[in-house]
Amino acid sequence: xxxxxxxxxxxxxxxxxxxxxxxxxxxxxxxxxxxxxxxxxxxxxxxxxxxxxxxxxxxxxxxxxxxxxxxxxxxxxxxxxxxxxxxxxxxxxxxxxxxxxxxxxxxxxxxxxxxxxxxxxxxxxxxxxxxxxxxxxxxxxxxxxxxxxxxxxxxxxxxxxxxxxxxxxxxxxxxxxxxxxxxxxxxxxxxxxxxxxxxxxxxxx
Numbered sequence: 001x002x003x004x005x006x007x008x009x010x011x012x013x014x015x016x017x018x019x020x021x022x023x024x025x026x027x028x029x030x031x032x033x034x035x036x037x038x039x040x041x042x043x044x045x046x047x048x049x050x051x052x053x054x055x056x057x058x059x060x061x062x063x064x065x066x067x068x069x070x071x072x073x074x075x076x077x078x079x080x081x082x083x084x085x086x087x088x089x090x091x092x093x094x095x096x097x098x099x100x101x102x103x104x105x106x107x108x109x110x111x112x113x114x115x116x117x118x119x120x121x122x123x124x125x126x127x128x129x130x131x132x133x134x135x136x137x138x139x140x141x142x143x144x145x146x147x148x149x150x151x152x153x154x155x156x157x158x159x160x161x162x163x164x165x166x167x168x169x170x171x172x173x174x175x176x177x178x179x180x181x182x183x184x185x186x187x188x189x190x191x192x193x194x195x196x197x198x199x200x201x202x203x204x205x
Contacts, residue, residue, distance in 0.1 A: 001083070002039040005122040009037055012093060012115055023109045033093035034060050037119055038083040042203040044129045044166075045069075046136035048173060049092030049107040060088040068174035069132070074197035075204070085204040087123055089116070091135045103177070107135050127166045128199060133173040141168055150185065156192055169196055 001009070012035060018027040034050045036059075045060075053063040059081070061069055070080050079085055092107025093115070099105055116139065120126075131137040137145045137152055144159050146152045152159075152170045159168060172178050172188070182188060 001037070002122065005037055005039045005119075008115075008118055008122060009035070012119070015093065015111075015114070017110045017114055018094060018108045021110070027094060027108065028097050029095070031094045032058060034058055035090065035093050035119075036060055036081070036083060036086070036088035037123060038087040039123060040084050040125055041087040041123070042125050042127050043086050043200065044123065044126045045086055045088045045132065046129055046140055047088070047090040047132040048135055049090050049104065049111075050095045051104055052095060052098075055095035060090070064176050065174045068176070072171070072174060072193055072196065073200050075200065079204060082204075087126065089119055089123075091116075091139060112139060128203060129166050129168045130196075131168055131170045133171075137170050141170065144168070145170075150181070153188065153192070154185070160195075167199075169199070171196075 013033050015033055016031050019031060032050075032055055034054055047060070050060065051063055051065065054060060060066070061080070066080075070077065073080070090107065092111045094108060094111075096105040096108050129140050131140050134149050137149070141152070141159070141164075144155075144162060144164065146155055149170075149172060153172055156170055159170060169192070172181055
C-alpha cells in the first residue's frame with residue numbers, strides 16, 4: 001500500500017461523520033469502518049455495507065454472503081483477503097443497522113461522497129470492478145446501469161464490451177436472501193459466473 005493510501009485508509013478507519021455530521025438520523029451504534037483498499041490489486045469488490053458479523057469481526061465478508069461470493073469468484077479465503085489480488089471497498093464502511101423486518105438498512109449516505117473518489121484515485125491498478133448490488137452499480141456504472149438490478153446484471157455482456165475503463169461486471173448481492181433470485185435467473189450461474197471466474201484467474205494467477 002502506498003503511503004498516501006495508507007494515510008487515507010487510517011483516516012477512513014477513524015471516521016465518525018455518520019455520528020457527528022449525519023445526513024438524517026445518526027448511526028445508532030459506534031462506527032467501525034471496514035474496508036480493504038489496495039494500491040496493487042487489479043480487482044475491486046464494490047459491495048454494499050458490512051453486516052452484523054462483519055461489524056463484529058472487522059473484516060469484510062466474514063459471513064455467509066462472503067462464502068457465497070468466494071464461491072462465485074472461484075477463490076480461496078487466502079486469495080480473497082490477499083491485498084495484492086483484491087481491493088474490497090464497499091459503498092458504506094460501517095454496518096448501517098437493520099430495519100423493522102431484520103434486513104440491513106442501505107449504506108450510509110455520508111460515506112461515498114466523503115471518501116470514495118479519494119480512495120479510487122489511489123488505487124490506479126484496478127482494471128476490473130465487480131459492482132455488487134444496486135448501490136455500487138449506481139455509483140460505478142453511470143448510464144450503463146439499467147432501471148432494475150436484474151436488467152443490469154442480465155446486460156453484463158454489453159456492459160463488458162463497452163468502452164468504460166476499468167471494466168465492470170455487475171453482480172447481485174450474494175446474500176442468502178437472494179437464493180430465490182438465483183433460481184429465477186439460471187443464466188447467472190451458467191453464463192456469467194464461468195466468464196467471471198476466468199477473468200479473476202487471469203488477474204490473480
